[in-house]
Amino acid sequence: MNAGILHFASDYMEGAHPEIMRRLAETNLEKTPGYGTDRYCAMAGEKIRAACDCRGAAIHFFVGGTQTNATVVDGLLKSYQGVIAASTGHISVHEAGAIEFGGHKVLSLRGENGKLSSKSIDAYLKDFLGDGNRDHMVQPGMAYISQPTEYGTLYSLEELAAISGVCRDHGIPLYVDGARLAYALACPENDVGLPDLARLCDAFYIGGTKCGALFGEAVVIPNPRLIPHFFTIIKQHGALLAKGRVLGLQFDALFADGLYARIGKPAIDAADKIRAALEKAGYAQHFRSPTNQIFVVLENRELEELSKRLEFSFWEKKDEAHTVVRIATSWATTGEEADDLIAALSSPRA
Amino acid sequence: MNAGILHFASDYMEGAHPEIMRRLAETNLEKTPGYGTDRYCAMAGEKIRAACDCRGAAIHFFVGGTQTNATVVDGLLKSYQGVIAASTGHISVHEAGAIEFGGHKVLSLRGENGKLSSKSIDAYLKDFLGDGNRDHMVQPGMAYISQPTEYGTLYSLEELAAISGVCRDHGIPLYVDGARLAYALACPENDVGLPDLARLCDAFYIGGTKCGALFGEAVVIPNPRLIPHFFTIIKQHGALLAKGRVLGLQFDALFADGLYARIGKPAIDAADKIRAALEKAGYAQHFRSPTNQIFVVLENRELEELSKRLEFSFWEKKDEAHTVVRIATSWATTGEEADDLIAALSSPRA
């Protein structure tokens, strides 16, 4: 990439946390059995269970998010069921139809700022059970939410508990996509911890790829009997890593000494600084997001000018004259990089 | 069913047009080869090609609508493509996920009164081709509309031509679900004929089940090369009828002497009479539909009272005090039945 360009397009531009690289190098020529049956996977599983305060949980490691979602959703649903999700959810929009490839419909509900409300889920489920001929429709078999959402917003503990309650009342599992979970955990206003997720959800994943791992996600299933023969389902989805230890070892490093709880902090610190500077410079934010993603409304002229110095993600056109772009910080963002970005952003409005 | 009850729940409550029954009886012990290779299928195909003014079209017979939609959509789409449809379309809501079972996403767009506009399809397709990373999204590979729609409304020739134009500009096929096509053809305000469909669409089906056949739908593909090996695709979907002649013979009867063009008229006549009476009695219609389906708003008290005499379809709750119900007439509805219904409807408002 060009020197001088500031890279804020996503939170998966760097490699891995140095501790992970150290552990990979250190164990490189050890011989271990395959498919997640090695001792590093076992050690990582133990640490994750402890962090979730959920001794009986099954832990499964995956390589990436779309793969994880497609496999878990397929594992949880019967062939004739679909998954409730926000219309902005990752599985609804950005997984190229991976859920449908598995034969399941995504039952999209309108959310707000990326979030579903317990009320809208409840209304949908009640309506489905109501009058009329519902057995010609796809049966809602689970609910999917993301924490943080694709828009960087957070479910509060109260909101999560309410959604969990609705799902349990209706007997369907709740699954949480935690691709950026570390950025929720590091966010001051977050009140949902790993033990809360383990208590309130039926399955969730702890994101590694965007949160300091070279790649990898850890699925937590508090009650392992929920998905029988999950190993074979993972294999069938092409999602079983031969050298499972590469995943286990990374999560063992991420969950040693509380690293995962801390690892998102630099991203949040940088994002907070950037948000303050944006407000000061008079930029509008598309909506308030407290985590590592910032959605800024730019005039087209500003967009053009900033694009010369700055790399961000195009999000959507707001109107003819304005565009929404996403700035993402990461675990590896330095204070200096944030300062450079702030300086760059200030110039069009100076 | 109870004597005295008036049946207007759907347009597939009766058997077949007497002429079809006569032909089935007459040919019953003839021996014919299977799978649509018999002479009745050939004769029906010829008649349909003539009625569509499309000599080169391939004609395929199916047993029912969901099966037809799932098979045609799967035949038209590549594995990574989805189908654009109104969020109220039959494939979006009432086929139990048959499209997703085939691995494809239904890309739902908001319509109006059951109809998609060429503008909204164009906007969706242009947006898909626009900025941002669209190759993580399901590629729109075709458009699906229904004529008449699930709400009994009609596309005008102008509207259909506009949609066809948008699809052709973007290089995707347009498919029309004609489950109730006879009721469009018999409707005075309809200006879309079979040759228009053959000219403007890439595939469409002529509904039999709801339009006088015992069962069956006839798919018309103006350019047969559009779906190579469609025979095997039909078999793979479990949609190939062994005694194909039973379908061919029915459509041969429906397309002899212009029967199909006339067969919907009793339904339209009855529906017009009922609509006039509803207006006179002061009932609100949920929206205006010119074909054989009538959507009436009832007070809950009226709903309860009418349910004792009358069988209709529950459609949706309008609010706490009102419910929308559907009254459907059919090719077999008699003037006397319509009069009885009108009398019954009048009593709560008398």
Place this chain on the structure above:
Amino acid sequence: MNAGILHFASDYMEGAHPEIMRRLAETNLEKTPGYGTDRYCAMAGEKIRAACDCRGAAIHFFVGGTQTNATVVDGLLKSYQGVIAASTGHISVHEAGAIEFGGHKVLSLRGENGKLSSKSIDAYLKDFLGDGNRDHMVQPGMAYISQPTEYGTLYSLEELAAISGVCRDHGIPLYVDGARLAYALACPENDVGLPDLARLCDAFYIGGTKCGALFGEAVVIPNPRLIPHFFTIIKQHGALLAKGRVLGLQFDALFADGLYARIGKPAIDAADKIRAALEKAGYAQHFRSPTNQIFVVLENRELEELSKRLEFSFWEKKDEAHTVVRIATSWATTGEEADDLIAALSSPRA
């Protein structure tokens, strides 16, 4: 078809038993609710339950065999399971991949004359549970057999009981494809009755299409809880007939006064006569089949000559000089037709 040609290509060349045609005509303009909820389906279900001596069975009606097999297999299997079948089974060879379309592997075992042995199923299941890493393999989730088989052979009661025992020992359901079941029931050497099937199988279907119905198959599930939400699964497969009554009524006719038990007799009588004549004339049979299908080995010269008078199915090349053809009789075959066939067959060997 050409006059003078004798048609023995398949057992689905004619329409329906006259009694079925009479009932269809008689009830044609009755109004009934859709999707199998009508009184004819209920009446047919009662009669089938009585014939099977299985009062609690669920009865579901389908249009054709491939559709039935694909839907039942998908209903019985988990997403990661496959179905054990003979490599000559209909689902293995002649359904265009309908089982795989549903995401499941057909686990083919070598049979003999179309039949699987309990021993080979047991060996496969035991091997799967044995040493080695089986969770990388498709788990066998059910067994499929046909009665009669695709080669016209029959499982004896003893054989069926042994297969049933093996399946139950291993906890997997046994499903029997009875596309031609009437020809088993009418065969003197058959000792497997409907109550035996209901007792020993977990699902089976009673063939209508090839056994006197216009079309249709009746699935019997002795324990209805075996496939939850089967209605929606049927709809999802595009296999739900809107006017379900057309199926119900046919099976009500087939199971009135023991018609189904008798209906195959003319086929068996004709086939026995033909087999005796073939032996007398010195034709080799590919293997012995006691039902309505006869597999004859013809010299190529005979094949050519007979093809002028006779329509049969090409089965396979035996060697460079010989071909196996199939002659199929049906419920509608008359004694005169059999005599004509015998005369025609005699001429090349006269």
Place this chain on the structure above:
Amino acid sequence: MNAGILHFASDYMEGAHPEIMRRLAETNLEKTPGYGTDRYCAMAGEKIRAACDCRGAAIHFFVGGTQTNATVVDGLLKSYQGVIAASTGHISVHEAGAIEFGGHKVLSLRGENGKLSSKSIDAYLKDFLGDGNRDHMVQPGMAYISQPTEYGTLYSLEELAAISGVCRDHGIPLYVDGARLAYALACPENDVGLPDLARLCDAFYIGGTKCGALFGEAVVIPNPRLIPHFFTIIKQHGALLAKGRVLGLQFDALFADGLYARIGKPAIDAADKIRAALEKAGYAQHFRSPTNQIFVVLENRELEELSKRLEFSFWEKKDEAHTVVRIATSWATTGEEADDLIAALSSPRA
């Protein structure tokens, strides 16, 4: 793992070649764009194209073999087609139904020592096009072979050219699974080079996971137009690695300075030594395999004794008294490890 145990269970027990680890560490904090659009993927692609002498090839990187096979097969086949493979092929047996999950049948042919012959493929394809009703059967849409095979055997250039010729005559693509390709390339008796594969196949993959990479496989498609929209298909399969650079960088290292051509040599040297010792000690080999996998027949008593010192893969029971086990060497196997193994193997026969 226990000290003192000798590990020969598989060729994916170690991490990565040291050069790969060095490059991963060196570039760790660089920022690169995602999904394979980074410069390391571009550099690796260039090197692979050069090694294959195929300037126009498309190169796509995947994480693992099952994922690669499932995605490429799905990309190459139409919905109604299946893939021809040896009944011992990886996709036939050990991918948990991943091909069927994508809706396709594996059309298994009997091979010999893991290999298909051009003659058997030709016969299958000709038979499919022959007499009889083939459009009720799954159409063969491609052929799959492995080099080396799952049994360590090799196709000669002559054999590969013959298979390629048959496929091209019939217009179907040929795909080669090269999970262990480095061990073919390092084998003295191999005469098939990368340019031969690029010339004779329509798609193949160069295995990384078992050949010195931490993980990863590189798919080569000589004519990129063969699979349109492959990027989206990869995403739909959950097979798109966010940090694609991790794959690109590994293959850039493997293809720098001819490393990939050399990397399998230690495995072949060790295997040759072990094979010689086995012969000397009087062990039977199940069949002759010239690459890094050795299949030894052990008496059950020997199996038990050796299991205490030695880790290998159970392969199959030969008979009541004998078992076949697999010994696999790898790029990381040292001469000392081979000597230890030889010593251990000698003791039961001493």
